[in-house]
Amino acid sequence: xxxxxxxxxxxxxxxxxxxxxxxxxxxxxxxxxxxxxxxxxxxxxxxxxxxxxxxxxxxxxxxxxxxxxxxxxxxxxxxxxxxxxxxxxxxxxxxxxxxxxxxxxxxxxxxxxxxxxxxxxxxxxxxxxxxxxxxxxxxxxxxxxxxxxxxxxxxxxxxxxxxxxxxxxxxxxxxxxxxxxxxxxxxxxxxxxxxxxxxxxxxxxxxxxxxxxxxxxxxxxxxxxxxxxxxxxxxxxxxxxxxxxxxxxxxxxxxxxxxxxxxxxxxxxxxxxxxxxxxxxxx
Amino acid sequence: xxxxxxxxxxxxxxxxxxxxxxxxxxxxxxxxxxxxxxxxxxxxxxxxxxxxxxxxxxxxxxxxxxxxxxxxxxxxxxxxxxxxxxxxxxxxxxxxxxxxxxxxxxxxxxxxxxxxxxxxxxxxxxxxxxxxxxxxxxxxxxxxxxxxxxxxxxxxxxxxxxxxxxxxxxxxxxxxxxxxxxxxxxxxxxxxxxxxxxxxxxxxxxxxxxxxxxxxxxxxxxxxxxxxxxxxxxxxxxxxxxxxxxxxxxxxxxxxxxxxxxxxxxxxxxxxxxxxxxxxxxxxxxxxxxxxxxxxxxxxxxxxxxxxxxxxxxxxxxxxxxxxxxxxxxxxxxxxxxxxxxxxxxxxxxxxxxxxxxxxxxxxxxxxxxxxxxxxxxxxxxxxxxxxxxxxxxxxxxxxxxxxxxxxxxxxxxxxxxxxxxxxxxxxxxxxxxxxxxxxxxxxxxxxxxxxxxxxxxxxxxxxxxxxxxxxxxxxxxxxxxxxxxxxxxxxxxxxxxxxxxxxxxxxxxxxxxxxxxxxxxxxxxxxxxxxxxxxxxxxxxxxxxxxxxxxxxxxxxxxxxxxxxxxxxxxxxxxx
Numbered sequence: 001x002x003x004x005x006x007x008x009x010x011x012x013x014x015x016x017x018x019x020x021x022x023x024x025x026x027x028x029x030x031x032x033x034x035x036x037x038x039x040x041x042x043x044x045x046x047x048x049x050x051x052x053x054x055x056x057x058x059x060x061x062x063x064x065x066x067x068x069x070x071x072x073x074x075x076x077x078x079x080x081x082x083x084x085x086x087x088x089x090x091x092x093x094x095x096x097x098x099x100x101x102x103x104x105x106x107x108x109x110x111x112x113x114x115x116x117x118x119x120x121x122x123x124x125x126x127x128x129x130x131x132x133x134x135x136x137x138x139x140x141x142x143x144x145x146x147x148x149x150x151x152x153x154x155x156x157x158x159x160x161x162x163x164x165x166x167x168x169x170x171x172x173x174x175x176x177x178x179x180x181x182x183x184x185x186x187x188x189x190x191x192x193x194x195x196x197x198x199x200x201x202x203x204x205x206x207x208x209x210x211x212x213x214x215x216x217x218x219x220x221x222x223x224x225x226x227x228x229x230x231x232x233x234x235x236x237x238x239x240x241x242x243x244x245x246x247x248x249x250x251x252x253x254x255x256x257x258x259x260x261x262x263x264x265x266x267x268x269x270x271x272x273x274x275x276x277x278x279x280x281x282x283x
Numbered sequence: 284x285x286x287x288x289x290x291x292x293x294x295x296x297x298x299x300x301x302x303x304x305x306x307x308x309x310x311x312x313x314x315x316x317x318x319x320x321x322x323x324x325x326x327x328x329x330x331x332x333x334x335x336x337x338x339x340x341x342x343x344x345x346x347x348x349x350x351x352x353x354x355x356x357x358x359x360x361x362x363x364x365x366x367x368x369x370x371x372x373x374x375x376x377x378x379x380x381x382x383x384x385x386x387x388x389x390x391x392x393x394x395x396x397x398x399x400x401x402x403x404x405x406x407x408x409x410x411x412x413x414x415x416x417x418x419x420x421x422x423x424x425x426x427x428x429x430x431x432x433x434x435x436x437x438x439x440x441x442x443x444x445x446x447x448x449x450x451x452x453x454x455x456x457x458x459x460x461x462x463x464x465x466x467x468x469x470x471x472x473x474x475x476x477x478x479x480x481x482x483x484x485x486x487x488x489x490x491x492x493x494x495x496x497x498x499x500x501x502x503x504x505x506x507x508x509x510x511x512x513x514x515x516x517x518x519x520x521x522x523x524x525x526x527x528x529x530x531x532x533x534x535x536x537x538x539x540x541x542x543x544x545x546x547x548x549x550x551x552x553x554x555x556x557x558x559x560x561x562x563x564x565x566x567x568x569x570x571x572x573x574x575x576x577x578x579x580x581x582x583x584x585x586x587x588x589x590x591x592x593x594x595x596x597x598x599x600x601x602x603x604x605x606x607x608x609x610x611x612x613x614x615x616x617x618x619x620x621x622x623x624x625x626x627x628x629x630x631x632x633x634x635x636x637x638x639x640x641x642x643x644x645x646x647x648x649x650x651x652x653x654x655x656x657x658x659x660x661x662x663x664x665x666x667x668x669x670x671x672x673x674x675x676x677x678x679x680x681x682x683x684x685x686x687x688x689x690x691x692x693x694x695x696x697x698x699x700x701x702x703x704x705x706x707x708x709x710x711x712x713x714x715x716x717x718x719x720x721x722x723x724x725x726x727x728x729x730x731x732x733x734x735x736x737x738x739x740x741x742x743x744x745x746x747x748x749x750x751x752x753x754x755x756x757x758x759x760x761x762x763x764x765x766x767x768x769x770x771x772x773x774x775x776x777x778x779x780x781x782x783x784x785x786x787x788x789x790x791x792x793x794x795x796x797x798x799x800x801x802x803x804x805x806x807x808x809x810x811x812x813x814x815x816x817x818x819x820x821x822x823x824x825x826x827x828x829x830x831x832x833x834x835x836x837x838x839x840x841x842x843x844x845x846x847x848x849x850x851x852x853x854x855x856x857x858x859x860x
Contacts, residue, residue: 149385188677189677213677231344
């Protein structure tokens with residue numbers, strides 16, 4: 001069976017009822033806060049809030065797990081590089097000259113012998129990790145809770161050019177088809193004796209890379225077919241059209257927008273005036 | 284005064300860019316308002332190009348050289364953009380998957396109306412009306428991909444009809460549908476034609492349905508309009524059909540063969556009901572005999588090669604695809620695995636290859652559970668030719684395509700060369716060994732895939748809907764390959780809902796419906812279980828129904844083909860005066 005819905009949520013919630021414009025604002029505010037703050041605790045709270053919102057909205061747990069598992073090598077890399085190498089920045093941000101060591105690598109190790117991991121560097125890495133987590137999770141929160149056609153209407157109401165909105169929404173519409181095409185090609189190759197099960201990671205990557213050529217060819221054919229279909233359906237990219245979906249901002253949208261707006265102003269003020277959210281450690 | 288003609292094609296010729304020949308040549312054709320015109324022709328005859336020219340996509344989108352003129356409701360297709368012509372011309376394409384652009388059934392209908400600036404209230408009013416007409420009411424919020432193939436095609440038709448076009452053009456809309464879906468589509472179009480004076484132009488290979496539903500038939504050959512006439516005229520022009528790789532409806536074929544036996548036939552019928560009446564008439568004045576037929580009931584005493592035992596399979600979303608399937612395939616058998624779209628035929632085949640694993644029960648190959656094999660190990664012994672050849676082609680030359688599997692399986696370069704040569708010869712592809720497979724015609728692309736699979740020397744070959752989208756010649760060519768392989772001792776399974784093609788090939792028929800095996804018997808017995816076949820939305824070939832009509836009066840064996848039915852009749856020898 002094909003994955004045709006691109007992980008669309010099946011549950012009705014406040015997130016599915018919100019106008020897409022409100023969700024765009026949520027994305028903007030989360031991005032702003034993620035970059036505004038550097039305190040790992042603030043960032044952790046933000047990440048947990050976004051994660052909680054995803055779960056409450058019905059974003060599939062399997063998808064979230066896959067996303068976090070896929071990102072985990074990056075998270076680990078962030079934690080380790082900051083723990084070992086982020087000395088100068090941590091010292092400057094905390095205005096100290098000595099950082100707290102966690103452990104030191106044995107001196108006889110080649111190239112990295114004697115390197116010291118510090119708590120401050122590690123926590124800065126945690127800040128970056130949670131920041132990335134918030135930014136990654138807020139996208140499915142907004143996209144998977146919105147009907148693709150409502151997305152277009154909302155974007156057009158937000159004065160985004162119709163053609164751009166259509167291209168944006170088409171990406172979500174056709175990515176699952178492309179993914180399904182990819183799987184069919186890999187399945188066809190397995191049916192020609194390609195033992196994917198017994199391949200190492202690098203060999204698998206090479207196999208997947210080879211799939212790109214037929215996939216692009218198929219995407220080109222599909223895009224040509226799509227253009228013919230669209231023209232036959234009277235599509236000409238003109239914003240002067242009617243809309244079946246009436247998008248209207250409800251009270252809850254205005255309320256949310258006001259809260260987000262005020263919260264952002266307050267967060268910026270508190271950060272600038274009192275340093276709330278700046279990088280700090282509790283020891 | 285409104286012209287009686289909705290479309291007028293004058294001296295139309297068209298050549299695609301970077302193409303040597305003309306796709307359309309000197310076409311002169313007038314299409315009357317409210318008529319149902321079927322366009323038939325072999326693969327490559329220009330049917331699709333003709334369809335695309337009626338809404339201006341040819342030449343507006345493709346470019347190329349266009350001569351002559353096409354007027355649709357008084358508008359020239361060169362001057363008026365396709366998006367504007369959409370007011371008058373609705374277009375439906377072959378593959379339902381590629382023409383659905385929205386994420387819900389109602390949005391799909393709304394899309395064209397939005398583009399045509401139909402007021403929202405009008406859109407809201409038209410959606411339930413049109414969905415009711417195509418029997419999709421209640422599915423408004425469904426994602427189109429949750430629908431069956433037949434429902435998807437009806438949705439595509441509904442989306443085109445929502446704009447209330449005067450002309451509806453359909454390019455092979457039934458090629459992927461099961462027999463029930465085919466009839467359903469034809470009936471739907473006929474209903475709209477009658478209700479709204481809709482003009483229908485439709486291409487396809489469904490001879491039986493075209494004969495029954497179309498008002499006129501146009502025959503295209505190499506871009507030229509060879510003949511236009513009533514279904515009666517066209518489908519009784521047997522040599523014209525044969526020259527163009529087309530087949531007549533089985534009922535016409537049967538009566539032509541009866542005529543060849545010097546039996547007087549007043550008029551060759553092209554529709555089933557007329558055929559049944561003509562049979563009744565013949566029975567009163569002609570001797571009926573019991574023809575000799577090949578015995579097809581014998582059970583092979585070879586060893587079991589494939590076996591399923593109490594097999595159940597559920598998809599992750601809970602859809603039950605297979606229910607308690609018990610099947611035994613003996614070495615050297617030729618089996619037709621039949622059933623409606625979504626009956627579970629391909630799902631079962633994927634279990635043989637370990638591409639899917641049972642939710643419950645067992646699948647065994649040569650006595651060993653398939654889960655103990657890797658897919659690649661099974662694939663080298665069970666060749667699987669999937670429905671769409673394009674999804675199985677991933678290299679840049681025919682030769683590379685054939686060698687792909689052999690390299691994976693670790694054969695020496697000498698062995699690879701020998702097998703490539705052997706496979707390409709077998710499939711008649713030696714001349715095009717260096718050509719990019721995707722540049723070949725569809726029939727040849729299918730043969731490239733078969734060649735690539737044959738190179739592995741599999742013991743079993745599974746053909747999954749191999750005749751879909753092929754003209755009669757193409758379909759027979761592929762089935763002849765399957766027969767050759769069978770004669771070489773291979774076990775063959777053909778998954779199909781084209782029942783009329785199988786009697787000359789398969790001995791055993793396995794009929795599936797809603798994930799279960801409904802019938803597993805010899806093909807003669809299976810084809811004569813008419814009520815059971817209907818339960819799984821299959822219609823027996825017309826020859827079978829004619830045979831049953833004869834059998835209702837005179838005891839005869841279970842006949843399958845027009846030739847066998849015709850052999851029942853012999854002229855009465857007049858006594859000497």
